[in-house]
Every structure is written in structure tokens, then in C-alpha cells.
Amino acid sequence: MSKEEVSIEFLGDSLMLGELLAVVGGQRMNTADKRLQHGNHGVGYDLCSLGRNMGDQGVPGLAFVERDQSLFMPSTDHQVSRRATYVQQQYAIDNPLKFKGYGRCCWGITASDGPGPDTRRLDGIERQFFDYVARGVPYGPDDGTLSPWAVVAFLPFAPDIVLPAIEYFIHELELKAANPYGFKATFNATYPDYSNTRFGWIAPWHYGLNQGPIMLMVENYRSGLLWHLMQNCPYIVSGLRRAVFTGGWL
Numbered sequence: 001m002s003k004e005e006v007s008i009e010f011l012g013d014s015l016m017l018g019e020l021l022a023v024v025g026g027q028r029m030n031t032a033d034k035r036l037q038h039g040n041h042g043v044g045y046d047l048c049s050l051g052r053n054m055g056d057q058g059v060p061g062l063a064f065v066e067r068d069q070s071l072f073m074p075s076t077d078h079q080v081s082r083r084a085t086y087v088q089q090q091y092a093i094d095n096p097l098k099f100k101g102y103g104r105c106c107w108g109i110t111a112s113d114g115p116g117p118d119t120r121r122l123d124g125i126e127r128q129f130f131d132y133v134a135r136g137v138p139y140g141p142d143d144g145t146l147s148p149w150a151v152v153a154f155l156p157f158a159p160d161i162v163l164p165a166i167e168y169f170i171h172e173l174e175l176k177a178a179n180p181y182g183f184k185a186t187f188n189a190t191y192p193d194y195s196n197t198r199f200g201w202i203a204p205w206h207y208g209l210n211q212g213p214i215m216l217m218v219e220n221y222r223s224g225l226l227w228h229l230m231q232n233c234p235y236i237v238s239g240l241r242r243a244v245f246t247g248g249w250l
């Protein structure tokens with residue numbers, strides 16, 4: 001893993017300040033950002049080697065990455081999260097492994113529960129399905145399992161593609177119809193399921209770890225409330241400054 005890859009990879013690792021100080025540098029972030037300047041919508045699949053799943057990119061965004069602002073330098077973190085969202089959508093459109101359901105409004109690959117472990121031969125193709133694993137794009141693992149909650153967690157960064165996806169999950173796939181607590185963790189339209197649903201296998205669980213980002217990022221999209229609370233907390237500001245962070249909203 002290169003220094004540029006490390007400088008983005010840390011974003012999914014609980015925001016441990018020791019790790020941040022070990023890998024973050026303005027030049028590294030600038031260099032990594034330049035690698036994202038190609039492909040559709042300003043992104044290419046190279047981005048996924050930096051932040052392979054939506055959790056890696058989305059967790060820091062809950063508290064620190066406001067629209068067009070950055071903890072590290074203006075706009076960098078916001079743009080990385082936005083580009084990561086477009087990469088996810090483009091991967092689903094390309095659908096290189098030909099899983100059922102993938103498309104412009106049906107995407108969202110991240111560390112999640114799944115229908116496996118199991119191996120099935122489906123339509124002449126031997127498919128391996130996983131249980132909980134750190135799914136990612138474009139290098140995998142990818143077994144056809146999608147996480148609607150992860151898509152919602154990127155709402156503030158790319159509402160132009162996230163809002164249609166939410167509409168699709170709710171009204172076309174009816175993923176919320178029988179779930180008073182919102183989206184289940186994951187679903188997989190490729191895995192054979194015998195419950196006569198329109199969308200294949202569905203995880204039997206709701207996880208607070210998934211539901212939390214939905215609520216927080218919907219509110220950040222509406223008002224920026226969580227971002228503002230974090231940025232105006234004197235303990236957080238003081239701690240970041242003592243850890244030698246400067247610039248951006250600090």
C-alpha cells in the first residue's frame with residue numbers, strides 16, 4: 001500500500017489520532033486527490049484502492065466532513081466522499097460480475113452481513129456467497145450483497161444520485177414495506193431465496209451501527225446539525241489542535 005493509499009485508508013479506522021498523525025500530510029492528500037481527477041464524473045476506479053467500501057469513506061463524514069469543508073484542507077474530504085459515491089454507482093452500472101439488481105439506482109457495497117457462507121451454481125456460473133465480510137469495489141469481495149443504509153449515509157455528499165437510489169429502494173423494491181425500523185442491513189437479489197420476495201435474500205437483522213448513520217446523515221443533509229455540533233465542541237476543537245491539526249474548519 002502506497003503512502004497515498006494509507007492517507008485515505010485511515011479514514012475508516014475509528015479516527016484514531018495516533019494513526020492520523022502517522023499518515024496525514026498535506027502533500028500526501030494533495031497527491032491522492034490528483035489521482036481522483038479522471039474518469040466519469042471526475043472519478044475512476046483508482047479511488048477504490050484508496051477507500052474500498054462505503055464504510056471507509058462514510059464514518060468520518062458523520063462528524064467531520066462538512067459540505068465543501070475539510071478537517072485537513074478545503075474541500076478535499078468532501079470531494080473524496082463524493083467521488084467515492086460516484087464510483088459505487090458506476091461499478092453497479094458496469095456490473096462486471098453480472099449480479100442481479102445492480103444498476104444506476106441500486107448500489108451500495110460495504111462491510112456487511114451476507115447470505116453465506118455458501119457456494120451455488122446459478123445460470124451456469126459458480127457463485128461464492130459470504131457472511132460478514134468487508135465487501136468493496138472494484139477489487140472485491142463482491143457477492144451481489146448491497147447495503148441500502150450505506151447509500152443513505154452518503155446523502156449530503158451526492159444527493160443527486162443518492163435520492164433516486166433511496167426512492168428506488170423504498171418504492172420499487174419495497175425494502176421498507178414490512179420493516180418498521182427502516183432498511184434491513186443488506187439484501188442480495190442473486191442469492192436464491194424461497195420467501196417469494198421481489199428482491200431475493202434479505203438480512204434478518206437491523207443493526208444500530210447501520211441505523212445510526214442513516215439518522216445522522218439525513219439530518220446533516222437537512223441542516224448540518226451534527227457537523228455544527230462537532231465543530232463547535234471546545235473539547236474536540238482543543239484536542240484536534242493539540243494533535244497539530246490546522247486549516248479547514250479549525
